[in-house]
Amino acid sequence: MTRGVLFDTETTGLNPLNGDRVIEVAALELINDLPTGKHFHALIDPQRDVPPDASRVHGFTNSDLIGKPLFADVAAQLAAFLADSRLIAHNAAFDFAFLDMEFARAGLPVLARDRMIDSLALAKTRFPGMPNSLDALCRRFSIDLSARTTHNALLDCKLLAEVYVELTGGRQRGLSLAAHDARGPVTVYLHTGPRTPHPIMPAQAELTAHAAFLARIKDPVWLLP
Template identity: 35%
Template sequence: MTNKEIILDTETTGLDIRDGHRIVEIGCLEIENFIPTKKTFHCYLNPERKVSEQAFKVHGYSDEFLSKQKKFSEVVDEFLKFIDGKKLVIHNAKFDISHINNELMMANRNKINFENVIDTLEISKNKFPGSQISLDALCKRYKIDNSRRVKHTALIDCELLSKVYVNLFDQKEPLLNFENTDKVISLGDNKDLPYCKKVIKPSKQDIENHKLFLKTHLKKNFFS
């Protein structure tokens, strides 16, 4: 089973699909064992309707700008190929998935199963009950620089969420995959490096040089 996951975020024309609101931007960032692989998917979309005043204040995408973008039906296959077989990591997943599934339904595609989604908002609720758990609040808690987030933009939000996600699982350092360590170590950046178990022993000359170094540079040798 793949260890790759997709950090996903959307921007929309408004809050509720029942009011006819549509997606205007999708951002996806691939990670493997919590480490970004540098693979991304990003697009602006023509929602074929006006952006609400409230949504415009959030992301700043004008009707004129969006009218020149592709429609969801034109990018759906590329999008589905990018996320295929991977878990989706989303902050407030119910919102994003409801909008994505609405677009998929209109494009005559299968909906995304919520079982394939990890909601960092729900994780945060359980970990920090009663605390602020917005993306900005979590960035502040984990001392993640979110100064670039002047407006909500999908890829920047994905980058921030990827860092929050690591901290939510207390993964302070990148994870190394040590399965089959006699073959390779996977570093999560699409490069497999050979893992060598060979032990190189120092020669007699190496040992003599080391002793000379200790006598020359250390007044007292604490290791002898």
């Protein structure tokens, strides 16, 4: 059994070195690359303003974040959820840089880069030269985008979980509903273990019937000289 964590952040801007901070972080647990329904989510007071340009992207304003916990208040819980698992994100270097900055501020270790899996890099390998944003991949895989009016870490994680399933092998899954939170249900993919090939082995009676069927075909091309 292989555990991974798929995660996303929303921030006040694009560069943690310029004072931008994390305002939302969400993470979903994966077992054998499939979501289990276990997740972490927190809105965070960044202790600074949220520029209008950033608000237009993710929909959060200063008033949405006043009174929310500081990153330091949730850092240990988030680190425990991430544990030592593989960490998957879309354009992962961006999210890693912000979490590294926030963890360092909280006195916790930064994230090892050998844990990083970038779904954007996977998509570029599979679809070279094509648009590979999360929106573009959802459209390509016919994943419902109707709820995505702004960027939102928890919603983006749920969408990326479906995209990641497609990027790593396709939708062989069963669906059920997990417990609701304030932003809706988390999709659970039922599975029994690693996805391994299951060759179809016909029974002897089926082979005999097939041979009899072929014998009735006049001048089959596979017997021509």
